[in-house]
Amino acid sequence: MPSRHILIVNARKVTRPVFVIGAPHSGADAVGRALKISPGFHITIGQHSVLQAVYGFARRPSLYSGRGEAAAAVMRDAFAQGWQVNPTSCLECTAQCRAAAGLRPSEVGPCVELRGLKRFGDASPDLTYCAEALIGAFPDAQIVQVVRDGRDTVAAMLGDPVALSWFRSSVANVESEFPNPFYGIEDETDRLSWAGLSPAGKCALRWRGAIRLAARLRRTLPEGQLKTLRYEDMVRDPGSAAAILTDFTGTKIAAPAAQAHRQARGEKAAWRRSLTVSQVADIEKVAGEELRRLGYV
Template sequence: MNDRPVFVIGCPRSGTTMLQLMLHSHPRIAVAPETRFVEPAYYKRRRFGDMRDPRNREALAEWIADDKTTKFRELGLDRAEFIRQAALSPGSLGSVIGTAFRMYADRFGKSRWGDKRPSYVRKTPLLRRLFPDAQFVHLIRDGRDCVASLKEMPWYNLDTFHAVSAWAEAMDAGAELRRSLPDDTYYELHYEDLTDDPVTEMKKLCHFLGEEFDPASVSPEQAAKVAVPKHKVWHTNTHGEVTRSRVGTWTTRLQPWEIALCESALGDRLRARGYELSDAPQAAAQHLAAFRATLRKRSKNRRSKVMNDRWNRLREPGPVPALLTDGQRAAAGLAPLRGKSAEVWVG
């Protein structure tokens, strides 16, 4: 049976939580809410040392479970048991991180796990280092709706230019993934198609994932009760049925100058993904200049992180790839798993 990890990616406010819950409703897949420890743990790997030492695996697990910046508590796992199983896991960074997700899947009696965080769309090289056999599902939504929704979020404290830039970056990252990743690794679907005909779209997605379609995956409202943290009030729509009610609402939620900016700055990207433009006028020169300056600044920050990571890779203290699934272990030349318990690791 397929045991590859599944990552749901996309621009923020593109419907990734809805898709997370639809996948979580499948009888074999458990997709966690945003955990906030995968990327930080990767960048902090030198701090924790060689993961072949069980004491280091325990220290990393304690950080994952206890640090205030992570969302480990929202997984509903027993802290002590997670630390114990992480210390017993194979000696690699990805194995310690993956143990939390494996235990989350076990909590629901499922054999396959997934994770959702929109920003992962720009972090797939990092994720592929940790989980070489991962599959990525990119949910694409009209950039104008994404910008409108982002502006309304209580946690979003940036301006319209950053929101427009975020969608542009997600589309550019997705285009690169489409060019570079194998067909069985990267999959795109549109929010509008998913909400219009969830059965057809979930059947196609299940085929990509190597899973049988289950009707439960088009009724995610039950999963929302256990998989959406109660404090995330901006996800209240996920507690109902899949709906198209928010499709195209950018026409009333964006100001005229914002519509003009979106279509002037994102026009080629929108058309390339099947979205029609309105008759909005050309954006003001100062707005386009502000967008381009924001995009350049964000790009510069990303390049700096990439360069720092390349330097850190020269000084890595121990193995990075997870050794928890059959695919991961085969890539490392190890024998398949003999069971699900932490005590059965071999190799």
């Protein structure tokens, strides 16, 4: 078991921080927003100090291998900085984090009241790809994993320039970093096939990688430390999702609202409107096993 360290932020001891993980466009952001507006919680989304650590370990897992304690210290320092609450602490926050808190673009001031603050957490993008380092830093962390149909996830990624930018040849480090969980590359077959994959196939590989990482994480964590929510269930019945989160965290949680996807309520196959037949075939070739295991096919 990793060593336990006491972290004090804003004169409060950090215990059982809640982290929200999931593949890109899985709906993890909706859970992050729900936690952020829940009383007693301070949830950050995309803090600069946190993203530096997240992408450092997510894109270069070799930095973590064999250096667990050092990596854990880096992660704790990053969150200790990101969770600070003061009059100017939100000035450099991402637009996503400020919007989740209900702050106007020109508004100055912290997004949370220190009075009543008891719990901390984070729902930054791509947090799932450094989950091992995260647990090393916070052994008592509670993890909420959001799972969404991989075809819907890929469809959303294909429409997101930021998500696609990771695939540029000048950015992708699939040759220098192997295995590479960030790109879903686990073995030599994955590495050799990478260059020939379509954008849909590469997105599917990232989705598959996130699903497999969470499955391995579940096997290593004590029962009750990781909770999985299906995006489709969350959209269909936000109240039930709130009840599950409340029971899991022991704190009253607001109902998640998937703002960008409310039109998907009740739809079982939204991806059919945007993916071509060849794109669907590429996805199923890469991630068909996971789609079937999760009941999406």
